[in-house]
Amino acid sequence: MTTPPYHHGNLRAALVETAAELARTSGPDGVVLREVARRTGVSHNAAYRHFADRDELLGEVADLGMDHLERAMRARLATVRTRDPEVRARRRLRETGRAYVQFALAEPGLFEVAFAQEWPTDETGAPDFSHQESGPYALLNQVLDELVAAGGLPPALRPGADVACWAAVHGFSMLVLQGPLRHLPTDQRDAALDAMLDIVSRGLT
């Protein structure tokens, strides 16, 4: 007859994990504080000892999602084994985009939570990840720089290329996840993605 301990031991981490599970299956709106507490076997108020409010918990889930996204991108990047620098860089760029979309489609809930979070800003209020060394955006910039260095992308087109790439893959993900392409059959969806990546790639030449 072991009575459950009054203190959980590592409630904070447990809550984040449960919240992430809910986010995975039901998106941001599925992360209901009381349900998280229920599933973690704790009272509906315990979470407030570890998070200021629901948003702070969601923030943790968002960080977790960003980590997963970055790992997925890095994993796919590592599969490119081409020698020729320019071809290699171009393939790596493509894999970056493909990994982004693939993650969004595989983990729509986490993706949505991760994206809906606040983003770091510098003192002027402008986005401040330009000098970040990690994170999906930094990774994209890195790959784009590789492409410039390899001679595959005219330096004049380099500024703006990051936003263009990001917008394309992000928009595609949204169109498929929540938008008009929601019910597009898988093969057509993949074809559309390839076509889009082709167009963007052609535009960066």
Added chain:
Amino acid sequence: MTTPPYHHGNLRAALVETAAELARTSGPDGVVLREVARRTGVSHNAAYRHFADRDELLGEVADLGMDHLERAMRARLATVRTRDPEVRARRRLRETGRAYVQFALAEPGLFEVAFAQEWPTDETGAPDFSHQESGPYALLNQVLDELVAAGGLPPALRPGADVACWAAVHGFSMLVLQGPLRHLPTDQRDAALDAMLDIVSRGLT
């Protein structure tokens, strides 16, 4: 001393309008059934005589938003006065994209509501606006067809061009509205949009 009439007269339309106002200022989550009723000066349950549930009301607002978007796009398209067919088509394509982003930024709430709605699907479940004559998507396809006809876009690149264009402008809008580019100063934002439109345009050549 005129006592207010028991019946409103045109409650349905009035509710949609109030809901649209709320959507404009507070996005989809701001469209709270009870608040809509309150502002319309009616009891919190009156809406149920006209809409099955909150989603149906939101659907009306979404249609309204789509109309506005399409009108904005058409208005901008009409400003292109160039004669040369190819240049004209290319400019019209650009204005299409610019109008989309501009509407999203000017009316973020309506935009979000409009986009989050269900979309028509055909019997197979695939999106069914391919043969639509109106709506933003039909307009985009029309402009792309113009570009092909004018010789500005190789027919081989025509399939997929629609999704690519849409994804780019939609993604850009999302990055600015809810994403990392949220606090980007206006001038930098415009520059980034121009750069992106350039890249997409180059890709469609």
Added chain:
DNA sequence: ACCTGGATGTGGCCACTGTCAACATCTCGG
């Protein structure tokens, strides 16, 4: 060995929401 203060978890409460069911009121066609 105590005991005391801070950290952690609990239960009760409030305002708010969407939705349902029962009731009230009005309007219009026979």
Added chain:
DNA sequence: CCGAGATGTTGACAGTGGCCACATCCAGGT
């Protein structure tokens, strides 16, 4: 003119996020 159907109201319910006061536990100092 009168009754049926459409429209609007009141009241209730379960569910939510958030706050407060209280209960419990653990660690560190004496």
